[in-house]
Amino acid sequence: MSVFDIKSEIGMSRILITKEGISTPLLVKTQNGLESENIKFHQIILSDRGYLPLSSKLFDMSNNEDYDLILDKIPEWSILTPRLYPAGKNLEQSLTYELNLYLERISKSDLPNAFGLIYDPLNSNFDYLTKLIEFNPSIIVLRSSYMDAISPRAFLERIIPVINFIPPNIAIYVPGSGGVGYQTVLIGLGVSIVDDSFAYRLAANNKILYDGMITKIKENSISELVAYNLNEVYEDFKKLNYALSSNNLWSKMFKDMHVSPKLATYVKLIFDKKLIEINIAKFPTNKNNILKFIGDESLYHPDVLHYQKRLIERYNEEEETKLIILLPCSAKKPYQFSRSHQDFEKAIKNGSRYKRQLVSVWSLTSPLGVVPQNLETIYPAMNYDIPVTGNWSSEEIKKTGSLLSNLIKKTASKIKVIAHVSKDYSLMINYASKLVDIEINWCDDAPRTQDALNKLSKRIEEYLSDHEPNIRYSNKKIIRRVKTINSLVEYTHDVSLDLLSKEANLRIIGRPPRPVSLQLSKQNYVTWDSLNGKVTLHKLAINEIYAKTKNWILVNTDELKGSNLFGIGVHDASTEISPGDEVIFFNKDKSKVLGNGFSKISGISMKQISSGIVASIKNKIK
Amino acid sequence: MEIINDRIFTTELLKLRIESNKLRSESHDHIINWVDNSPFKNSKGTIVPGKSLTFVLPTKGCKYAMAKHGGCSMCTLPMDNPLNPSSQIIDSLPERTLEIFNKKGGVEEFRGVKFYTSGSFLDRWELNEDVRKNILRKFVDIVDEITIETRCEFVNSKNLDDILKVVPAKKLIVAIGQETTDDEINRRSVNKGHKYLQFKRAVNILKSYGIRTKGYILLKSIFMSELSSIDDALRTAKHMYDLKVDYISINPCYIGKKTLMEQLFKQKTYRSPWLWSVYYTTVSIKKLVQSETIVICDPVAAGSERGPRNCGICDKEVKQQLKEFSSTQDLDNLIGLECDCYDVYNSVLNTEHLSNGMGMTNIYE
Numbered sequence: 001m002s003v004f005d006i007k008s009e010i011g012m013s014r015i016l017i018t019k020e021g022i023s024t025p026l027l028v029k030t031q032n033g034l035e036s037e038n039i040k041f042h043q044i045i046l047s048d049r050g051y052l053p054l055s056s057k058l059f060d061m062s063n064n065e066d067y068d069l070i071l072d073k074i075p076e077w078s079i080l081t082p083r084l085y086p087a088g089k090n091l092e093q094s095l096t097y098e099l100n101l102y103l104e105r106i107s108k109s110d111l112p113n114a115f116g117l118i119y120d121p122l123n124s125n126f127d128y129l130t131k132l133i134e135f136n137p138s139i140i141v142l143r144s145s146y147m148d149a150i151s152p153r154a155f156l157e158r159i160i161p162v163i164n165f166i167p168p169n170i171a172i173y174v175p176g177s178g179g180v181g182y183q184t185v186l187i188g189l190g191v192s193i194v195d196d197s198f199a200y201r202l203a204a205n206n207k208i209l210y211d212g213m214i215t216k217i218k219e220n221s222i223s224e225l226v227a228y229n230l231n232e233v234y235e236d237f238k239k240l241n242y243a244l245s246s247n248n249l250w251s252k253m254f255k256d257m258h259v260s261p262k263l264a265t266y267v268k269l270i271f272d273k274k275l276i277e278i279n280i281a282k283f284p285t286n287k288n289n290i291l292k293f294i295g296d297e298s299l300y301h302p303d304v305l306h307y308q309k310r311l312i313e314r315y316n317e318e319e320e321t322k323l324i325i326l327l328p329c330s331a332k333k334p335y336q337f338s339r340s341h342q343d344f345e346k347a348i349k350n351g352s353r354y355k356r357q358l359v360s361v362w363s364l365t366s367p368l369g370v371v372p373q374n375l376e377t378i379y380p381a382m383n384y385d386i387p388v389t390g391n392w393s394s395e396e397i398k399k400t401g402s403l404l405s406n407l408i409k410k411t412a413s414k415i416k417v418i419a420h421v422s423k424d425y426s427l428m429i430n431y432a433s434k435l436v437d438i439e440i441n442w443c444d445d446a447p448r449t450q451d452a453l454n455k456l457s458k459r460i461e462e463y464l465s466d467h468e469p470n471i472r473y474s475n476k477k478i479i480r481r482v483k484t485i486n487s488l489v490e491y492t493h494d495v496s497l498d499l500l501s502k503e504a505n506l507r508i509i510g511r512p513p514r515p516v517s518l519q520l521s522k523q524n525y526v527t528w529d530s531l532n533g534k535v536t537l538h539k540l541a542i543n544e545i546y547a548k549t550k551n552w553i554l555v556n557t558d559e560l561k562g563s564n565l566f567g568i569g570v571h572d573a574s575t576e577i578s579p580g581d582e583v584i585f586f587n588k589d590k591s592k593v594l595g596n597g598f599s600k601i602s603g604i605s606m607k608q609i610s611s612g613i614v615a616s617i618k619n620k621i622k
Numbered sequence: 623m624e625i626i627n628d629r630i631f632t633t634e635l636l637k638l639r640i641e642s643n644k645l646r647s648e649s650h651d652h653i654i655n656w657v658d659n660s661p662f663k664n665s666k667g668t669i670v671p672g673k674s675l676t677f678v679l680p681t682k683g684c685k686y687a688m689a690k691h692g693g694c695s696m697c698t699l700p701m702d703n704p705l706n707p708s709s710q711i712i713d714s715l716p717e718r719t720l721e722i723f724n725k726k727g728g729v730e731e732f733r734g735v736k737f738y739t740s741g742s743f744l745d746r747w748e749l750n751e752d753v754r755k756n757i758l759r760k761f762v763d764i765v766d767e768i769t770i771e772t773r774c775e776f777v778n779s780k781n782l783d784d785i786l787k788v789v790p791a792k793k794l795i796v797a798i799g800q801e802t803t804d805d806e807i808n809r810r811s812v813n814k815g816h817k818y819l820q821f822k823r824a825v826n827i828l829k830s831y832g833i834r835t836k837g838y839i840l841l842k843s844i845f846m847s848e849l850s851s852i853d854d855a856l857r858t859a860k861h862m863y864d865l866k867v868d869y870i871s872i873n874p875c876y877i878g879k880k881t882l883m884e885q886l887f888k889q890k891t892y893r894s895p896w897l898w899s900v901y902y903t904t905v906s907i908k909k910l911v912q913s914e915t916i917v918i919c920d921p922v923a924a925g926s927e928r929g930p931r932n933c934g935i936c937d938k939e940v941k942q943q944l945k946e947f948s949s950t951q952d953l954d955n956l957i958g959l960e961c962d963c964y965d966v967y968n969s970v971l972n973t974e975h976l977s978n979g980m981g982m983t984n985i986y987e
Contacts, residue, residue, distance in 0.1 A: 032968070
């Protein structure tokens with residue numbers, strides 16, 4: 001078993017940690033053997049004579065026996081390497097022989113707890129990788145050409161499937177490519193260990209690295225360039241760590257790609273190859289950092305794509321909705337607390353009066369596209385910042401416009417849609433209105449003027465004159481919040497609690513920003529934290545939706561114990577689970593619901609590991 | 623797929639050998655020769671630098687290279703030799719080598735001669751008993767040392783008794799290209815065809831006759847990384863030291879034409895060793911053997927693209943110092959070499975092992 005557990009999973013990246021507190025990502029120093037802050041790696045050849053250490057202190061051997069030292073025991077943190085590596089044209093069979101021999105020798109070795117094995121994605125298949133994984137290594141080294149020296153397409157095609165295949169608690173080490181920007185891409189893709197050899201390689205060619213840019217410089221000695229480049233690599237690594245722990249790694253990647261065409265190719269290919277979509281469930285649904293969306297790249301930010309995927313798949317308008325008003329977004333989040341949206345709300349109320357329940361509000365924004373009012377408190381709708389210029393790029397128009405039209409097609413094809421936005425949104429709305437029917441109320445540059453608001457009220461009144469509410473709620477005051485909670489449960493579990501039908505028995509206790517408790521027939525039903533959009537189901541609610549939730553985990557026992565669920569206890573898990581999602585625990589054959597909690601890692605990763613905490617346990621059902 | 627034959631790569635070697643043989647001339651009489659600075663031991667046992675003249679005799683070359691396994695993976699030497707030299711050419715070698723010797727300076731200039739054949743001096747297929755004795759006879763009284771090269775299998779009583787009829791054992795040095803004492807590397811990388819045990823046996827036979835021995839160590843054969851090749855060279859040196867081999871010659875690989883090594887070099891899956899590796903291997907081996915064994919390293923093609931090389935700036939100096947050390951055996955000649963590329967080298971040394979075989983050759987563009 002790998003000595004690493006997953007401390008946190010942030011998209012394809014993860015922070016791994018050992019019991020001793022050694023955590024990834026690691027930047028390995030290559031000057032005196034291979035060593036990182038806490039680990040000295042040993043390189044060991046598995047030979048027919050035994051374990052041959054490749055010492056980094058080859059030249060300081062103190063006695064004659066050191067010259068032919070054969071170890072009885074493989075030291076901890078050894079990287080075991082094949083005897084020979086006949087890579088080359090027409091040598092495939094020889095390589096196969098060596099690689100099979102490598103497997104055989106590993107199987108006969110007395111392995112330490114922590115060790116690394118080498119895998120070559122170019123010359124070995126997944127069966128071979130499976131066999132390596134069965135030895136329970138903590139590290140897998142991927143033989144690879146340098147990222148900057150190979151076509152990005154070839155690199156990604158070789159590396160990505162392998163990274164996805166390797167259990168997430170095994171640290172992946174890609175040697176030789178840890179340059180500024182490149183190391184961010186590698187860590188972003190799920191690699192845990194990089195090294196500093198890039199700095200030396202550049203210096204060898206009189207190249208200097210600054211802010212990710214590379215320039216040839218002849219005035220300095222190689223040692224000076226090495227020192228300079230190393231400093232850049234290590235500084236960048238520090239920043240990368242900050243970015244990773246604050247969920248800003250992709251923002252860093254978007255920033256870095258602007259200084260290197262090759263790096264930009266990597267990032268763009270990651271989008272083109274739909275790598276994020278494949279791994280989308282690994283991206284968090286619940287974070288509290290502020291994402292800075294600057295530039296068209298943010299349209300491809302994984303958290304944006306994840307939000308949009310769930311929105312399209314899981315968001316549904318209430319049956320009674322007859323009218324959707326499209327509004328501009330606001331700097332203040334949630335939008336409904338902004339002054340502009342409070343003005344819009346007044347106008348909507350003025351127009352709809354007792355029929356307010358028939359009207360829904362969606363905000364238009366880039367890069368998220370559309371945020372229905374009920375989802376305003378979730379991540380990342382609550383947590384982003386964008387530069388406001390009023391100018392939309394053609395890519396923004398296309399992507400957000402098509403999301404809007406798709407959402408209308410899916411949830412509101414029979415609902416009237418009125419856009420109450422300034423002309424800044426015209427291109428986006430026009431794009432969508434070619435695909436679906438939207439009535440456009442242009443408000444020039446000022447949708448908040450009294451004139452514009454009056455026009456909106458009037459138009460709502462006109463439209464609703466033909467519609468009457470079918471349901472008469474006993475407690476109208478709570479309906480907005482009930483609808484929000486209903487949408488949030490649906491967004492999380494892809495199952496509706498159908499709260500509106502139970503409205504008469506519902507009671508809300510507490511007011512945002514404090515957690516709101518929804519009670520059904522005086523029993524705790526759902527808790528909603530308006531600060532992060534998180535909903536927590538209580539026993540009653542769990543019992544209603546458990547059969548249909550997408551966030552299920554099958555547990556190896558019939559009873560939950562303690563406050564955390566560990567990998568070893570997971571029998572199976574839904575691949576739809578994302579880190580931060582509320583999850584429902586079941587027994588092995590799903591015949592009994594055991595409780596609920598929150599996932600620490602994705603369902604995809606839960607299925608691949610057998611150690612470490614995978615979820616926290618909130619409620620246990622006996 | 624399970625491969626029973628662990629030497630499938632030799633089919634590639636044979637293919638290349640057939641191609642290279644096509645480039646060899648049927649017959650020629652050219653005797654390649656050059657002058658070396660060599661270490662000689664005086665009567666008190668101290669090292670005195672001197673000169674020796676080396677001949678490459680135009681025999682048929684190495685028989686093993688013509689075998690179905692294609693010969694050694696790095697070896698390009700038979701290309702210098704004719705495929706089928708006439709008996710007149712072979713018979714004339716004693717006279718002609720002496721002629722060259724005298725022309726180049728004779729006894730005044732040289733304390734030793736070395737006879738190479740791109741094969742084995744003791745192989746009767748290359749040189750018959752009479753010719754090889756005649757060659758030795760010409761030089762036995764005019765030089766202090768005669769070095770011949772051979773494969774292990776020709777080291778036997780019959781051959782040794784034969785040549786010792788004309789040359790005293792104490793004047794003779796028999797060099798054997800063992801390359802590595804690790805049989806795995808030997809079998810699946812060098813394809814040498816002799817095992818460590820055969821080398822041991824050959825050395826012991828030579829010792830029993832009082833003949834001095836020289837072991838060749840190959841640095842960075844194919845399929846090996848820089849670090850593992852240094853490791854292997856040091857282990858091999860230890861074995862040779864334990865066998866009390868008198869001379870250890872470190873031979874860093876250079877990329878010869880029509881070899882598998884060249885093929886890999888062109889595919890960017892092989893780089894000849896760094897001169898730093900050569901340097902440190904030499905220093906480390908000398909530290910091991912001290913004055914008991916003479917350590918020689920005169921790298922072929924050093925500093926060129928196909929030879930052992932560093933950054934291009936320090937190559938000449940490292941090569942010069944190695945030559946100097948080889949003739950004086952004075953480690954001081956090797957201490958204190960410095961170049962900016964040393965840090966780069968260290969980084970490559972530690973990481974190449976993990977990526978060996980995939981585009982690691984072009985550190986310097």
